[in-house]
Structures are given as C-alpha cells and as structure tokens.
Amino acid sequence: MDNVFAFLVVPHFIVGMGILGASRAKEIISAEAREHFIYFVVFIAVLMLPYAWYRAFHAFFALMKDNVGNIPETVVCLNCEEPYFYDKIKTFKCPKCGGTLEDLEGFYERHPDMKNANK
Numbered sequence: 001m002d003n004v005f006a007f008l009v010v011p012h013f014i015v016g017m018g019i020l021g022a023s024r025a026k027e028i029i030s031a032e033a034r035e036h037f038i039y040f041v042v043f044i045a046v047l048m049l050p051y052a053w054y055r056a057f058h059a060f061f062a063l064m065k066d067n068v069g070n071i072p073e074t075v076v077c078l079n080c081e082e083p084y085f086y087d088k089i090k091t092f093k094c095p096k097c098g099g100t101l102e103d104l105e106g107f108y109e110r111h112p113d114m115k116n117a118n119k
Contacts (some may be wrong), residue, residue: 072103081114 056074072086092101108115 072105074104075101076104076107077101078111 025049033074074083075086075089075092076083077094077099078101080094080097082094082096083104084095084101086101089095092100094101102110
C-alpha cells in the first residue's frame with residue numbers, strides 16, 4: 001500500500017529540496033542566478049503536478065476496483081501439490097509439471113480429498 005501513494009510524496013519532496021536549495025543559494029550565487037533557479041524549481045513543480053494527478057487518479061480507481069489485495073501470496077499445484085510463491089513465478093501454471101496452480105488460502109477446504117491424502 002505504501003508504493004501506491006509514494007508518488008504523492010516524491011514530487012513535493014523534490015520541490016521542498018529545491019526551495020531549501022534556493023534559500024541556501026543566497027550565500028553562493030548571484031541574485032540573477034538565484035532568480036533563474038527559483039523559476040526552474042517552479043517550472044519543475046508545475047510539470048510534476050499533472051503526473052501526480054494522473055497517478056492519484058489511477059491509484060484511486062485501483063482501490064475502487066479492489067485490485068490491490070487480490071494477488072495470492074502462495075499457490076499450490078493441483079497435480080504435484082508443490083507450493084510456490086506467486087511473486088516468483090507470476091503465472092498460474094506449475095513450473096515443474098505444467099499443471100494449474102490455485103491459491104493456498106482455502107485450498108484444502110476446496111479439495112478435502114487432498115487434505116486426507118497427506119496424513
């Protein structure tokens with residue numbers, strides 16, 4: 001969930017660092033160069049706003065569809081009964097035997113015959 005909203009923090013952090021750098025620039029550079037630097041920071045901030053709105057729009061609708069938590073953590077093969085982490089294989093096909101994979105959550109409730117076979 002943190003990655004979904006990280007895009008809102010980064011542009012503001014960049015703008016804040018630019019403004020902080022502009023305030024410290026009084027000691028280092030001339031007034032004209034400082035003015036151009038401030039214009040540059042404002043220009044970058046204006047460029048980042050549509051991007052932040054775009055990402056916020058897509059994050060909002062991803063949350064509305066509830067696509068965030070639907071990816072299973074662990075999957076089990078129906079043929080060879082091997083468990084796999086879904087983020088490592090990213091498919092519902094077994095890399096060992098080519099069988100179909102199912103989510104581990106509720107697996108033995110859906111297949112009680114396999115639960116009794118493992119005992």
